[in-house]
Amino acid sequence: MSRLLVINGGSATLKFGLYDDGRCSLRGLVERLDEAPRLRLLQGSLDDDVFPASEGGHAAVAEALLAWLDRRVGLATLDGIGHRVVHGGTALDAPVVLDDDHLAYLAGLEPLAPLHQPPALAIIRALRERLPAMPQVACFDTAFHRTQPRVHQLFALPRRLADEGVLRYGFHGLSYAHVTRRLPELLGERARGRVVIAHLGQGCSLCALKDGRSLTTSMGFTALDGMMMGSRCGSLDPGVVLHLQQQRGMAVEEVERLLYRESGLLGVSGLSADMRDLLASDHPHAEEAVALFIERLLREIGALVALLGGLDALVFTAGIGEHAAEIRARTARRLAWLGARLDEDANREHAPRFDAGSGPALVVMPTDEEAEIAAATRRCLEASFPR
Numbered sequence: 001m002s003r004l005l006v007i008n009g010g011s012a013t014l015k016f017g018l019y020d021d022g023r024c025s026l027r028g029l030v031e032r033l034d035e036a037p038r039l040r041l042l043q044g045s046l047d048d049d050v051f052p053a054s055e056g057g058h059a060a061v062a063e064a065l066l067a068w069l070d071r072r073v074g075l076a077t078l079d080g081i082g083h084r085v086v087h088g089g090t091a092l093d094a095p096v097v098l099d100d101d102h103l104a105y106l107a108g109l110e111p112l113a114p115l116h117q118p119p120a121l122a123i124i125r126a127l128r129e130r131l132p133a134m135p136q137v138a139c140f141d142t143a144f145h146r147t148q149p150r151v152h153q154l155f156a157l158p159r160r161l162a163d164e165g166v167l168r169y170g171f172h173g174l175s176y177a178h179v180t181r182r183l184p185e186l187l188g189e190r191a192r193g194r195v196v197i198a199h200l201g202q203g204c205s206l207c208a209l210k211d212g213r214s215l216t217t218s219m220g221f222t223a224l225d226g227m228m229m230g231s232r233c234g235s236l237d238p239g240v241v242l243h244l245q246q247q248r249g250m251a252v253e254e255v256e257r258l259l260y261r262e263s264g265l266l267g268v269s270g271l272s273a274d275m276r277d278l279l280a281s282d283h284p285h286a287e288e289a290v291a292l293f294i295e296r297l298l299r300e301i302g303a304l305v306a307l308l309g310g311l312d313a314l315v316f317t318a319g320i321g322e323h324a325a326e327i328r329a330r331t332a333r334r335l336a337w338l339g340a341r342l343d344e345d346a347n348r349e350h351a352p353r354f355d356a357g358s359g360p361a362l363v364v365m366p367t368d369e370e371a372e373i374a375a376a377t378r379r380c381l382e383a384s385f386p387r
């Protein structure tokens with residue numbers, strides 16, 4: 001019997017799950033981390049158990065969540081804890097039972113994932129303090145993409161930088177691994193063809209798959225590249241960064257804040273980073289942000305289709321991909337040139353297949369990063385501590 005806790009610190013939410021022999025019995029998330037943290041259970045019930053009020057901010061919320069989980073499941077009774085760690089660099093490309101050396105290496109990558117790596121490592125350290133003997137496993141977003149052909153890992157920069165690890169890594173790998181594993185149930189052989197997955201959540205990226213493996217992906221060295229996101233700009237002329245620093249005298253920290261936290265849907269709309277708010281608003285700036293989101297999405301899809309040499313299936317996943325029928329419809333209608341045909345009713349109903357039966361398959365598939373982490377953690381613990 002294995003009892004595992006999984007923690008997934010996204011940029012906007014803190015998700016968790018409890019797995020007994022792979023079966024999930026409790027799953028939920030804390031959202032609105034910065035203002036009014038709120039616990040929402042997706043599986044299991046709160047009964048009269050109250051989630052402690054806490055001030056905003058990742059550290060305070062994490063502390064409150066660990067205290068609540070300890071009361072609820074008894075952390076000391078676990079066999080292990082699995083974590084999503086977004087950046088594994090060049091050295092860590094498979095799940096590991098964390099030791100001091102790993103933690104020091106991963107801390108060195110914090111500047112490459114400022115929204116994700118520091119809070120994830122802080123929770124790991126807090127758990128190590130509480131439970132020094134508890135095995136903790138890190139599962140990496142970057143791992144899925146380490147199979148990308150070298151030419152897709154390179155930037156057009158002097159090659160010494162590539163030798164030093166300045167490469168396109170790619171992220172959301174746990175989500176892509178989950179969707180890739182499940183896709184044959186829906187598509188059969190076609191799942192091994194030319195597939196593009198659009199992971200559209202707070203962070204957004206796309207991945208081109210060939211034979212079920214990552215060929216290339218829209219995120220690069222950091223989770224800032226590629227698609228426009230909730231509060232991140234995505235691909236940007238690097239000349240803008242030079243301009244901000246040289247002509248406007250902005251400090252590095254200010255530029256980082258602008259690109260990671262003040263841009264994307266939030267920056268363009270001036271209203272919200274949350275797609276729900278923008279779709280519900282009739283403010284012209286909200287519509288402009290959504291319009292730009294669609295254009296940027298089409299640009300990314302077009303690039304990946306060109307690299308794949310065609311398209312057999314387009315898959316939408318994560319918060320926006322799974323729930324925003326309007327975004328899927330507006331995107332799919334513009335792909336008629338690829339032979340895509342939208343079934344409007346199926347799309348409105350969030351049916352798993354929403355194409356009209358010809359052209360590339362149009363698919364909605366819920367992602368489950370926590371289930372992926374639970375399975376990977378279990379395999380890693382079994383290999384590291386054979387009975």
Ligand SMILES: Nc1ncnc2c1ncn2[C@@H]1O[C@H](COP(=O)(O)OP(=O)(O)O)[C@@H](O)[C@H]1O
Nearest residue numbers: 010013201202203274275276318319320323324
């Ligand atoms: N019904 C919906 N319609 C439109 N957007 C939605 C809907 N539900 C969730 N979203 C969007 O999904 C995004 C969050 O995605 P999610 O994958 O949960 O994020 P995270 O990166 O924190 O894991 C937010 O922008 C939210 O607005």
Ligand SMILES: CC(=O)OP(=O)(O)O
Nearest residue numbers: 010011171202203223
């Ligand atoms: C890597 C990344 O952007 O993750 P998230 O979507 O959870 O912010």
Ligand SMILES: [Mg+2]
Nearest residue numbers: 010201202203
């Ligand atoms: Mg996410």
